[in-house]
Amino acid sequence: MYSHLLPEFVVERREDRCIRCRACERQCPNGVHVYDSDLDTMFSLEENCVGCQRCAVICPTNALSVRHHPAEYRKNSSWTRDRFQNLKKQAETGGVVLTGSGNDKSYRIYWDHLVLNASQVTNPSIDPLREPMELKTFIGRKPDTLKINMEDGEPRVESELHPNLELETPIVFSAMSYGAISYRAYKSLARAAKESGTLFNTGEGGLPAEMRAEFGSNAVVQCASGRFGVDKDYLNSAAMLEIKIGQGAKPGIGGHLPGEKVAEHIAVTRMIPRGTDALSPAPQHDIYSIEDLSMLIYALKEATNYEKPVSVKVAAVHNVAAIASGIVRAGADIVAIDGLRGGTGAAPLATRDNVGIPMELALAAVDKRLRDEGIRNKCSILAASGIRCSSDVIKAIALGADAVYIGTAALVAMGCTLCQKCYTGKCAWGICTQDPYLVKRLNPEISTQRLVNLLSGWSHEIKEMLGGMGINAVESLRGNREHLRGIGLQEWELNTLGVKGAGE
Amino acid sequence: MIDNRKIESERFLPDKDIENCGLFGVMNTSGTRFGGEMAINAIKNMKVRGNGLGGGFAIYGLYPQYKDYYALHVMYENKNDEAKKNAEQFLHENFYVVYDEEIPTNPEVDVFCPPLVWRYFITPHKKEINGVSEDEYVISRVMDMNKYMQDVYVFSSGKDMGVFKGVGFPEEIADYFMLDKLYEGHIWTVHSRFPTNTPGWWGGAHPFSILDWTVVHNGEISSYGTNRRFLELHNFYCTLYTDTEVMAYAVDLLMRRQKLPIEVVSKIFAPPMWNSIKYMKEREKQLYTTLRMVYAPLLMNGPFTVVIANQEEMIGLTDRIRLRPITAGAKDDFVFLSSEEGAIRYVCPDLELAWTPPGGEPVVARLNSKDHLKSLNKSV
Numbered sequence: 001m002y003s004h005l006l007p008e009f010v011v012e013r014r015e016d017r018c019i020r021c022r023a024c025e026r027q028c029p030n031g032v033h034v035y036d037s038d039l040d041t042m043f044s045l046e047e048n049c050v051g052c053q054r055c056a057v058i059c060p061t062n063a064l065s066v067r068h069h070p071a072e073y074r075k076n077s078s079w080t081r082d083r084f085q086n087l088k089k090q091a092e093t094g095g096v097v098l099t100g101s102g103n104d105k106s107y108r109i110y111w112d113h114l115v116l117n118a119s120q121v122t123n124p125s126i127d128p129l130r131e132p133m134e135l136k137t138f139i140g141r142k143p144d145t146l147k148i149n150m151e152d153g154e155p156r157v158e159s160e161l162h163p164n165l166e167l168e169t170p171i172v173f174s175a176m177s178y179g180a181i182s183y184r185a186y187k188s189l190a191r192a193a194k195e196s197g198t199l200f201n202t203g204e205g206g207l208p209a210e211m212r213a214e215f216g217s218n219a220v221v222q223c224a225s226g227r228f229g230v231d232k233d234y235l236n237s238a239a240m241l242e243i244k245i246g247q248g249a250k251p252g253i254g255g256h257l258p259g260e261k262v263a264e265h266i267a268v269t270r271m272i273p274r275g276t277d278a279l280s281p282a283p284q285h286d287i288y289s290i291e292d293l294s295m296l297i298y299a300l301k302e303a304t305n306y307e308k309p310v311s312v313k314v315a316a317v318h319n320v321a322a323i324a325s326g327i328v329r330a331g332a333d334i335v336a337i338d339g340l341r342g343g344t345g346a347a348p349l350a351t352r353d354n355v356g357i358p359m360e361l362a363l364a365a366v367d368k369r370l371r372d373e374g375i376r377n378k379c380s381i382l383a384a385s386g387i388r389c390s391s392d393v394i395k396a397i398a399l400g401a402d403a404v405y406i407g408t409a410a411l412v413a414m415g416c417t418l419c420q421k422c423y424t425g426k427c428a429w430g431i432c433t434q435d436p437y438l439v440k441r442l443n444p445e446i447s448t449q450r451l452v453n454l455l456s457g458w459s460h461e462i463k464e465m466l467g468g469m470g471i472n473a474v475e476s477l478r479g480n481r482e483h484l485r486g487i488g489l490q491e492w493e494l495n496t497l498g499v500k501g502a503g504e
Numbered sequence: 505m506i507d508n509r510k511i512e513s514e515r516f517l518p519d520k521d522i523e524n525c526g527l528f529g530v531m532n533t534s535g536t537r538f539g540g541e542m543a544i545n546a547i548k549n550m551k552v553r554g555n556g557l558g559g560g561f562a563i564y565g566l567y568p569q570y571k572d573y574y575a576l577h578v579m580y581e582n583k584n585d586e587a588k589k590n591a592e593q594f595l596h597e598n599f600y601v602v603y604d605e606e607i608p609t610n611p612e613v614d615v616f617c618p619p620l621v622w623r624y625f626i627t628p629h630k631k632e633i634n635g636v637s638e639d640e641y642v643i644s645r646v647m648d649m650n651k652y653m654q655d656v657y658v659f660s661s662g663k664d665m666g667v668f669k670g671v672g673f674p675e676e677i678a679d680y681f682m683l684d685k686l687y688e689g690h691i692w693t694v695h696s697r698f699p700t701n702t703p704g705w706w707g708g709a710h711p712f713s714i715l716d717w718t719v720v721h722n723g724e725i726s727s728y729g730t731n732r733r734f735l736e737l738h739n740f741y742c743t744l745y746t747d748t749e750v751m752a753y754a755v756d757l758l759m760r761r762q763k764l765p766i767e768v769v770s771k772i773f774a775p776p777m778w779n780s781i782k783y784m785k786e787r788e789k790q791l792y793t794t795l796r797m798v799y800a801p802l803l804m805n806g807p808f809t810v811v812i813a814n815q816e817e818m819i820g821l822t823d824r825i826r827l828r829p830i831t832a833g834a835k836d837d838f839v840f841l842s843s844e845e846g847a848i849r850y851v852c853p854d855l856e857l858a859w860t861p862p863g864g865e866p867v868v869a870r871l872n873s874k875d876h877l878k879s880l881n882k883s884v
Contacts, residue, residue: 119806495513
């Protein structure tokens with residue numbers, strides 16, 4: 001069938017600069033660049049281009065620029081170019097339109113409508129270059145009160161404490177499984193988490209046995225509906241356990257790793273035969289209700305001798321506040337909320353772009369509900385999806401998050417350009433692929449450094465903003481919505497966020 | 505205070521009061537009672553720390569002849585007789601009222617809209633009512649009066665103590681209530697207020713009081729929202745929207761209800777830095793880590809100095825990086841706490857010791873002890 005699709009991108013090559021080194025040809029996994037030796041000329045097969053910018057960055061003479069293709073359908077507010085293309089694609093294949101990474105639609109991004117406070121006159125701002133500024137964060141269940149006895153004039157804590165994890169900065173790497181991303185990308189996250197004193201999340205693909213001793217104490221291991229790679233040793237090697245109920249990018253459906261990506265080592269880690277599709281069921285088939293969830297939470301706690309906090313991750317859906325309350329009452333130590341903009345390696349486009357609610361609203365609603373019910377202290381809240389910069393982190397904390405999960409931001413730090421083709425397994429940046437030729441271009445030393453730099457840069461910025469507000473420990477900003485004001489938001493949005501409008 | 509009110513959205517919470525202030529406290533640790541001259545003169549000496557929109561005193565050892573009874577100082581705004589009738593009916597229904605009288609005032613002192621202020625000495629009908637202790641019973645009745653009765657506000661409700669406060673400079677309030685002529689006590693704390701965004705209201709002046717605990721406070725807590733939310737989890741609902749209220753409830757929660765000593769509580773309000781905790785001995789490290797982890801929402805971040813008092817103790821504390829001043833002084837059995845050293849020296853020219861405690865280090869003056877000297881060797 002002859003394709004009716006227009007090319008997405010146009011590749012412009014400045015002939016006066018091109019030295020025919022053919023680097024672009026070698027770097028492009030989609031076969032866009034072709035060299036004709038008879039003519040000594042590079043040609044471009046634009047219809048294959050995904051706009052990942054790998055060639056433009058690699059080109060030693062800056063001869064290449066990749067831009068949106070100028071070809072246009074007749075202007076139509078209803079029938080946008082995306083809708084044309086997707087429909088035509090389906091007409092040609094009869095399948096589900098797949099996509100990767102997070103929702104790119106123009107739903108309101110609340111971070112961009114919230115502004116922060118700073119101290120003037122009545123209290124002093126604090127200078128983080130000259131004074132201590134503390135980001136240390138504990139996640140896990142806290143007792144309502146401590147029983148302290150005095151022994152020989154020395155106070156001594158009598159209460160028994162629940163397990164808590166200590167983070168040097170309130171930023172945790174979100175769930176990205178080995179299999180979805182390459183071993184090198186996966187290990188870079190683990191190493192960066194260890195170096196920065198925070199956590200990485202294994203996703204549902206297991207934790208390779210050889211990494212457990214070194215990185216286990218920084219790992220959040222997932223127990224998802226497919227149960228890939230879950231055994232006693234896996235659970236006990238980790239710092240924290242997470243039951244994955246849902247994912248912001250695709251609430252209501254399970255993960256999908258195509259058999260082509262299931263290479264030997266991935267097969268061993270996931271405990272499945274090599275080359276088989278790893279399809280996670282939509283629900284956890286042993287959890288059809290809140291009491292079932294409670295049983296799994298306590299099964300995991302039993303398996304790990306009550307030494308590790310257990311998180312439950314849900315997608316932000318309409319009644320997320322009530323769900324979160326149920327999760328805490330079921331015994332979870334941490335509630336992770338993944339919003340509308342959460343990323344994915346593969347999801348049906350219709351689901352990714354239309355299901356779920358923005359994390360900002362969900363977070364505010366969950367935090368309020370848990371406080372209204374007097375159980376906010378019994379859990380920590382991890383907020384995930386759409387965190388792009390340090391100010392998003394600090395706004396999330398002021399709305400009530402204990403810490404945030406970052407996924408897309410970490411991938412971007414390693415090279416990702418959000419071309420949204422993760423599901424093809426042909427990632428030109430060596431991140432979301434298992435092709436050895438593509439993977440080896442990702443240098444794990446350098447990727448680790450980029451991630452460490454990202455966390456350190458953001459942490460510095462958070463300290464600057466905290467100091468500006470006259471706060472020297474991040475816990476004093478948690479849920480402190482007095483330090484936020486909304487701009488350009490409607491009445492109901494301000495009410496849901498629990499934030500005053502600017503000037504109010 | 506104990507209230508199950510749920511707000512629709514926090515967006516509608518009133519703005520917090522912002523205020524900066526002067527504080528002074530003096531205690532005789534042997535329990536000898538003395539007059540108000542020192543407190544009044546000291547706060548007069550720090551006149552620029554207030555702006556005449558609020559002043560007040562707390563006096564302990566005030567009513568020795570009634571020391572077994574709860575002393576209620578009740579203000580009736582707009583001299584509302586109907587309100588007084590209602591309040592008195594309520595008091596008679598819930599308590600034995602042993603004695604009551606109008607608190608004498610000097611009509612020649614010109615103060616802003618003075619309310620009628622009355623004192624009642626009361627005791628509950630029984631020691632324990634439905635498993636609720638006397639103290640809790642009194643607190644909840646007092647809170648009911650403050651919340652539901654129009655034009656009624658209870659300044660203080662402790663035994664053998666009382667709060668006198670109002671709109672004006674503290675020395676004017678002292679003159680109005682004739683504190684220097686009529687009263688003696690073994691602890692006097694005083695507050696001069698400099699609010700920046702609220703009109704004067706007699707109930708809004710300091711000290712704030714719950715039973716025999718009083719708090720005078722100077723500062724603007726940047727962690728207010730976090731602190732308030734945590735206190736709500738423990739059923740303390742703020743109604744006045746001041747930092748001092750948050751501080752008073754936190755003191756009530758930790759010290760009165762949970763019976764933590766001030767040495768521990770001060771490390772919750774103003775904890776040591778993680779960098780210091782790292783180098784502590786194992787046992788201390790574990791204690792401070794646990795305190796910070798569990799009570800993180802009660803860290804009072806930003807500048808504050810507070811003088812907390814009860815019948816036995818007067819405590820001074822400043823924030824963890826000492827953004828608000830406090831000076832301690834001592835001579836014989838007298839211990840002084842003040843925003844400024846000059847004020848102490850003004851009222852006690854032959855002072856023996858004066859020191860500046862570091863951030864987060866409490867100065868604890870206790871009856872019949874020298875505990876206040878513990879902070880001396882840590883002073884800056």
